[in-house]
Structure formats: C-alpha cells, structure tokens
Amino acid sequence: xxxxxxxxxxxxxxxxxxxxxxxxxxxxxxxxxxxxxxxxxxxxxxxxxxxxxxxxxxxxxxxxxxxxxxxxxxxxxxxxxxxxxxxxxxxxxxxxxxxxxxxxxxxxxxxxxxxxxxxx
Amino acid sequence: xxxxxxxxxxxxxxxxxxxxxxxxxxxxxxxxxxxxxxxxxxxxxxxxxxxxxxxxxxxxxxxxxxxxxxxxxxxxxxxxxxxxxxxxxxxxxxxxxxxxxxxxxxxxxxxxxxxxxxxxxxxxxxxxxxxxxxxx
Numbered sequence: 001x002x003x004x005x006x007x008x009x010x011x012x013x014x015x016x017x018x019x020x021x022x023x024x025x026x027x028x029x030x031x032x033x034x035x036x037x038x039x040x041x042x043x044x045x046x047x048x049x050x051x052x053x054x055x056x057x058x059x060x061x062x063x064x065x066x067x068x069x070x071x072x073x074x075x076x077x078x079x080x081x082x083x084x085x086x087x088x089x090x091x092x093x094x095x096x097x098x099x100x101x102x103x104x105x106x107x108x109x110x111x112x113x114x115x116x117x118x119x120x
Numbered sequence: 121x122x123x124x125x126x127x128x129x130x131x132x133x134x135x136x137x138x139x140x141x142x143x144x145x146x147x148x149x150x151x152x153x154x155x156x157x158x159x160x161x162x163x164x165x166x167x168x169x170x171x172x173x174x175x176x177x178x179x180x181x182x183x184x185x186x187x188x189x190x191x192x193x194x195x196x197x198x199x200x201x202x203x204x205x206x207x208x209x210x211x212x213x214x215x216x217x218x219x220x221x222x223x224x225x226x227x228x229x230x231x232x233x234x235x236x237x238x239x240x241x242x243x244x245x246x247x248x249x250x251x252x253x254x255x256x
Contacts, residue, residue: 021134044130044166073155075162076227086218103155110233111226112214 021045024070025053032062032093039070042078051081058085062093069099074107086117096120121185128169128180128199136165136182143184144193149255156234157193160251163227164197164206172201172247192236196250204247207232207240 023046024039034057042050054064064085068074082097089095098120100108108114124139126132140161144154161182168180181198206228212221232238237252 043162044133073158075159076230077162077166079226080223083218083221083223087221090219103152106152106156107159107230110230111212112216115215116218116221 023049025050027053027057029057032060033065034061034063035065035067037067037070041073042071042081043073043075044077047077047081050078051084054081054085054088058088061089064089064093064095066095066097067099068097068101068104071104072101074104076111079107079111079113082113082117094118121183123184124182126180126182128165128172128178128201130166130169132169133162133165136180137161139182140184140195143186144255147186147191147193147255149193153253153255157195157251157253160231160235160253161195163231164249164251167206167227168197168199168201168247171204172199174202190254191256192252192254194250194252196248198246198248200246203242205240205242206249207238 021043022040023042026037026039028035028037036050036053038050040046066082066085086095095118097117100119105114108117108119122139122143124136126135137158140157141154144157149157165180165182172178172180178199178201183196183198185194185196186192187194209225209228211229211232212225231251235251235253237250239250241248
C-alpha cells in the first residue's frame with residue numbers, strides 16, 4: 001500500500017538525545033508473524049523509530065503483533081503508527097494488539113481504537 | 121503562575137513535559153491525571169512546533185497556574201505564528217473501520233475529550249490555547 005516507506009520523511013528519529021522520551025523496540029518473528037514488544041513511551045519523538053522498524057518487515061509480514069505490556073504512554077503520534085500498520089495489513093494479513101496497560105487502554109477507549117483493533 | 125519560554129521544536133517536548141510534571145508533582149497530582157495532561161501537552165506543543173512558524177522556528181510560551189477549590193491546573197500555550205484554531209477541526213469519526221479511519225485530528229480530539237475545558241482565542245497576533253483539568 002506504500003503507507004510505510006523504508007525511509008521516514010516525517011522527522012529525524014535520531015534527533016532525540018535528551019531526557020525522558022525513550023522507547024525500546026524488540027522485534028521477533030515466527031515465520032511471517034512479527035511481534036513488536038514496546039517498552040517505554042510511544043510519542044512524537046519515538047514513533048518514527050517504530051514506523052521505520054514496521055516498514056522494514058511490512059512487505060514480508062502476514063501477521064503483526066504489538067505487545068504493549070511495557071508501554072506506559074501513547075500519544076496520537078503513536079496511534080497513527082499503529083493505524084498505519086493496521087491499514088497496511090488490511091486485506092493481506094492480520095494485526096493484533098495485546099497486553100494493554102490501563103493508561104493505554106484509556107487512550108484506546110477515548111479514541112475508538114478499542115473498537116477498531118483486534119485486542120487480546 | 122509559572123512560565124516556560126522555549127523554542128517550538130519537537131525535540132524540546134521532553135523539556136516542556138518535565139516543566140509541567142514538576143508543577144503537577146508539587147501539588148500531588150494523581151499519576152493517571154498527570155499522564156492525561158502530559159498527552160494533552162504533547163499534542164498542543166507539537167502542533168505549535170509543527171505548524172505555527174513553518175518553515176521558521178519560533179517561540180512557544182507555556183504558562184501553568186494551579187487553582188484551589190476545586191484543585192485544578194490551567195495550562196496556556198501562546199505562540200505568535202500563523203493564526204490557527206485547532207478546536208475548529210472536525211472530530212474524527214471513532215466508529216469507522218481500520219480501512220476508513222483517517223489519521224488527522226486525533227491529537228486535538230484527545231485533548232478535547234480528556235481535559236475539562238479547552239479554549240482558544242487569537243489576540244494581539246497571538247494564538248492562545250488554554251486547557252483546564254481538575255486534579256482528582
């Protein structure tokens with residue numbers, strides 16, 4: 001669908017040397033099922049990094065799993081990356097979001113993402 | 121009232137949030153409320169950083185006032201960039217499917233839904249956006 005390009009023109013993900021904004025992303029795969037374990041904050045500064053990592057596997061992926069157990073903050077920038085991933089998978093595979101913390105669940109409820117996504 | 125004057129650049133977001141958090145922690149703001157406020161602050165500051173002065177970089181002023189009875193916080197964002205009322209943006213339709221869903225308007229929608237009050241005015245060449253949230 002071209003929603004993810006390997007290069008992200010939105011902003012520079014490495015321009016984030018300071019303080020509290022950080023996200024660790026661990027990617028594992030079982031065949032064409034890719035799991036993204038997110039640890040930290042998915043915000044304006046960290047979302048481009050995730051978008052880039054999703055973009056690297058999206059062509060090969062039959063299933064995307066986002067494990068948010070260790071994610072304690074998500075803003076609209078993060079939601080847009082998840083929505084983009086879901087749209088890229090639409091018609092070619094599935095996407096699952098699992099282990100939402102209460103804070104992240106609140107945001108999903110507020111924005112209708114709880115209804116839209118397949119949540120485990 | 122506490123005030124932060126800072127260049128409206130995305131990379132300054134952690135500094136803005138640290139400034140807000142410092143004020144909230146000083147008055148014993150519950151963690152959940154603080155997270156909601158942090159998200160609103162991100163959406164509003166990043167809006168200014170992304171659009172107000174494009175392609176230049178300008179200044180954002182962030183003011184925090186704590187009110188008693190009921191205990192609440194009022195946060196005002198001021199920029200002197202292009203006139204823009206983010207509240208005029210149409211709310212996203214939260215009932216749409218993945219395929220139909222648009223990416224725009226989510227941030228300001230979250231601010232409107234999660235804060236108790238949001239106001240915008242354009243005055244003396246400045247965009248002035250104020251959010252209020254009870255600290256409970």
